[in-house]
Amino acid sequence: MKNILVPFGLSNEKTTLSLIQYAIDLAQELGGTIYVAQVFKELPRAGSLPSVNKTLKEITASSIEERLASLDKKGVKIIALPLEGDLLESIPKFNLEHAIDLIVLSPENSDIKNPYYLNEISGSLVKKTIIPILVIPEMYSFSPIKNILMAVKSGIIKKENALNPIKEVLKAFGAELKLLQVKTVDFLPEDSEFDKDLGEITSSYKSSENATLFQGVLEHLNEHYPDLLCVFRRKRGFFAKLWEKNTVLKKDFESRIPLLILRGVQ
Template sequence: MKNILVPLGLSENSITLARVQYAIDLAKELGGTVYAAQVFKELPRSGSLPTVNKTLKEITASSIEEQLSQLDKKGVEVIALPLEGDLLEAIPKFNLENAISLLILGPESGGIKDPYFLGETSGSLVKKTEIPVLIVPENYKFTPIKKVLMAVKSGSIKKKNALLPVKEILSTFGSEIKLLQVKTADFLSEDTEIQKDLRAMITSHQSSENATLFQGVLEHLNENHPDLLCVFRRKRGFFAKLWEENTVLKKDFESRIPLLVLRGSD
């Protein structure tokens, strides 16, 4: 996870900066670089407008730098990244050229009465991007990731390099990884087979029968007190129904620890 990108402007400024600080602290451990990204809207390209657009980009970059000056960078390279247009298009485009390893987002910050865990923009990025996504709770302070709870329905991981972020966490922090396999009503016999690379990583393995995925995860979160929850997003799998819409309701799922979402299949 050498290149970590954090979008600005999706939450209140103080909450966003706390998330950038988390990214910096994580990057220091991993030896990575942090990109703090903020979008600006370019004007139509005609006449002298390219000069105006250049100014808008420079103004956005200066705004990012001003925000970053409030943080302790701890020797980590933190790059102000003004992006043209819409985040949902600009981030994948930037990723093609710069190989972003991790995208750090936050849940909705509308308070306890807000019904959403993920809003329209953050939910869309989780659903549509190829980049692994780490969802960090509000004002969550970084601690070494010693215990990981990886929740799956199927033990088959078909997407190439899907496990790389977890492998890097394991090698950096010497983490213990507990695999929780949640068996719901539509569980298939072939789901019990655990992929070789995954099997080699885990410290322990436990299965659970629950009516819903949320019940299974909640039960074992309270039991294991992990530093990180890891799940997979795929067409038929543990969190498939959550990603049908761009938003995720708290009643369907919520995590009060960092949540790592990986692609489980192409």
């Protein structure tokens, strides 16, 4: 994960700076570069001057750099990234040219009055981009990742290189991967088959029967005490249903530890 992107402005500034600091600490371990992205509204083409839009881009870049000045960069390369227009359109375009390996996001705040785990923009990034997503709880401090719990319903992984991010984490931290297979009511016989690469990186395996994958995760979190929870974004199953809408409610899913979301299909 050499190129890590963190959007600026999806949460309040204190939370966002804490998120970027987490990304810095992670990038230091992985040897990565961080792009801190913020959108600016380009002026309408009719009657506008290219130099004006160039100035807006420069102002946005300077604003990002000023707000990053308080962080401990730990020698990590951080690039201010002004993006024109809409974040959901700009990030995929940038990814085509620069191969972003990971997007780091924060969920909605932990206030019990806020019903959302992911808001419209964060949820849309999870749903619509092909880039792995790491969701870091509000004001969460970085610590070495030693114990990973991966929750799956099916052991079949159809997307090429889908496991690369988790392999890099396992190698960088010398971590262990514990695999939890949750068998729900729509569990199919072929779901019992396991991808060879997944089997090779798994340290232990356990299965359980639950109404939803989320219930299975909740049941086993206290048993495993993971530093990282990993799930797949698939076209079929519980997590696919979660992102039918762009937002995710806390009552449907919430993680109090870092959550890595991988794309399970092409």
